[in-house]
Amino acid sequence: MKSKKVTRRSFLSTISASTVAVAATGAGISGFTPVFGNSRDTADKLAVLGGSPVRGNKKWQNWPQWDAEKFNPKMNEVMANRVWSRSHKVAEFEKKWAEMHGSKHCLSTVNGTNALSAAWMQSNIGPGDEVICSPYTFSASIFGILYKGAMPVFADIDPATFQIDPEQIKKKITPRTKGILPVHICGYPSDMPAIMKIAREHNLFVVEDACQAHLAEIGGKKVGTFGNAGCFSFQASKNLPIGEGGGILTDDTEYYDRLYSYHNFGYASGSVSGQISSITALILANKIRMAEYQAVIGLCQMEKLEEQHKIRNENGAYLNEKLSAYPGITPVKLHKGATAASYYIYAMVYNQDKLDGLPRKRFIEALNAEGIPVGTGYPNDPLYAQPMLQEVFKSDIYKKFYTTDDLNFEKYKQKNHCPALIQTFNSALWIWHGGLMLGSKSDMDDIINAVDKIHNNVAKLK
Template identity: 40%
Template sequence: MENNKFSRRSFINTLSIVGAGMAMHLPSIARGSSDNAKPALLGGPQARPWEFSGWPIFDQTEEKAVTDVLKSGVWGRLGGNVVANFEREYAKVFGAKHSLGVSSGTSALYTILGALDLGPGDEVIIPVYTFVATYNVVVLNYALPIFADTDIESFQIDPTKVAAAITPQTKIIMPVHIGGSPANIDQLLSIAQKANIPLVEDACQAHLAEWKGRKVGNYGLAGAFSFQASKNLNCAEGGAIITNDDAFAQTCYGFHNQGQGGQTTAYTPGAGTRATNVRLTEFQGNLLLAQMTRLQAQTKRRAENAAYLTSLLNGIKGIYPAKLYEGTTMSAFHLYMFRYDKAFFSGLPRATFLKALQAEGVPCDSGYGPMNRDTYVTGLAQNKHYLKIYGEKTMKEWQERNACPQNDKLTGEQAVWFFQNMLLGTRTDMEQIATAIRKIQKNAKALSKA
């Protein structure tokens, strides 16, 4: 899906600007231009004349983690103990009984669905506003992904649309905690329990996010997390599953380890009749243990800065920060998301608003596109395998079922993203973001002619 691919690429590029360590922040007296100045796009001074913190952040802790594994000569999890140590620590941090390290967030989801024996004829309800991996793991099993529309105020999946999408073929409900903020877990869990359908949490963006004081990923049968390069916990590529179900944890282990149940090179048969290899390496496990020494402090900093930024943006007409549901006691703020209403900016198109904001020194993006309308997804209706399994009539009906008008509105003209590294700085950084937006608003007519 091109919009998703673009957003991921731009996200990674943004996080790589500075590299290791925290960028230096100048004192408040050295702030960029005021909101009365000419916009940078029109030749004025930048609201933010220096860069945000780079990503990833690392030092000798990560260097030692990598070299220790290198010198040990045991680089894979079979025969090693580092990944197992990471899994114990990760489960402890999340308050879960079990954790399983895997090769990516996509692999975490794929393993969960494989352990649930998802296959042809089954349906999985997913949000339409998500990264394409959520869709891919369903299609890889030749099941039907059913898109539920977006709650436009929160950017999260709309629980009322989930309830309406359930059929006798629904095998799994898989919400995503988009941007690191919890979806409406109480409503989703109630729907899943009433329908006797497993709830799987795609928490790939939501490290340490909490719902009513409990970490996300613990509410459904299992939760999936990603350690991809842009994520708040990062080892370049990697992922994890958490679950509180003993039997399901063992099934997931077998699925991710070629169907073998043991944790050595010896042949120990697992359960099921299909599996794959998506094991995490010892290098990744130790790098994650090093990165975890910073995770809680970074999460706290992001939350504090996000709250301050929200208080500033709430004072700007036409800017609407994404709503956090009442049960949210912590957002991971992997993304800071808000809606832009051009009516309060003299009709300035979002594309120009983004261009002007970037010129002020504030990285931003329009976020995900309308996945249900992307040719990568709509082409499934003509896929020869799907036509063989479901037939032309069902695939045509599938396309009709996937209309998501609220998401069309959000992705078409409103959504704006900031990135998690931008929330690791100071209150001055947040003030400069607000200053940049106010400058654009005051000069919107002139910018529309630029």
């Protein structure tokens, strides 16, 4: 259909008799006018009830992807050279990743978790300090904060964008606040201009968790380049998949030198100067270097990343436009100023009241049966309530620098409770499959038609 809107009369005149019967008996959503992806009849019996799925036997694109004919010779070359530890290929990867983002420096690491940890380990934050964090994330986001003995403080999210709310950040600032950890969850950008304004006003260190947000932008500026550091993951599911791998972007040369030294046994590097020796460590450090073969995989994947990013955003915009017409599901919004998401995950907000009380679990079952891989995202287990933190609070360093009241875990959970986060746990829909957002318009139409099919059969699902 060429028109984005379809009148009730034209809708009924163009579909099958079975659909007319469904509409007449009230099986669909009362008063709702659907917007098809490709004008197909979606009044068929739902797959979850024994009908044929919208996707049939079609498969989504495989992920991760590897062009063996093109890329195997590059991998074979580095393996044959037998220089497998960090060398020229890692340096080349770092240079290209920094250039792609318009950043001065990139330091690669073995994985994204270590990138995040290193970024905090080389900050000036320590025991007794507080870091304001997004609660809608994976536990690895805050490991480095805990390694430094600092206290994570959680500011609630905007449930429409899934991102940490700058207004909630302001409410959590105390004289002990020294940093902010925004997380560009699902590949949607956090409101970095607003967050950096707060950071400048209070002299706060900012580490962006951009592990899911490759090439996402705000005003044409890439996420990961707003804060003091921006951290990325190249784990196998990510938009730039290496298998394992991580990277840290920064424009601060002195900080970069410390990061480089830290990831390489604490040896001398730039401003971290001293007697250069293969056995002399100048700072307490780690060994988290990326290997040459990791870098080769990353360089190969980088060749097509920008083209894939464009496709993901075109498909994301198409789905946003079409799916926003359906009651009960609302595509996650980009905040004002954001110019591109990464669409690592295509996310929506579910409202069962607008779908005649259809439970989210039943909606998910029906959509999965039609061949659309959708789930709830992170389980209903707030990071600020996880046992890991309680164990950390029992450690000697936390007992030394924090009061008994600070370390009372029940009080900590109450103090950090985030109502919008809990709301999101109970309403989020994640379409998560690495190759899905690289599909054709026909693939996107399958998603739309599957949603439409459910809307036409809500009464039968309940």
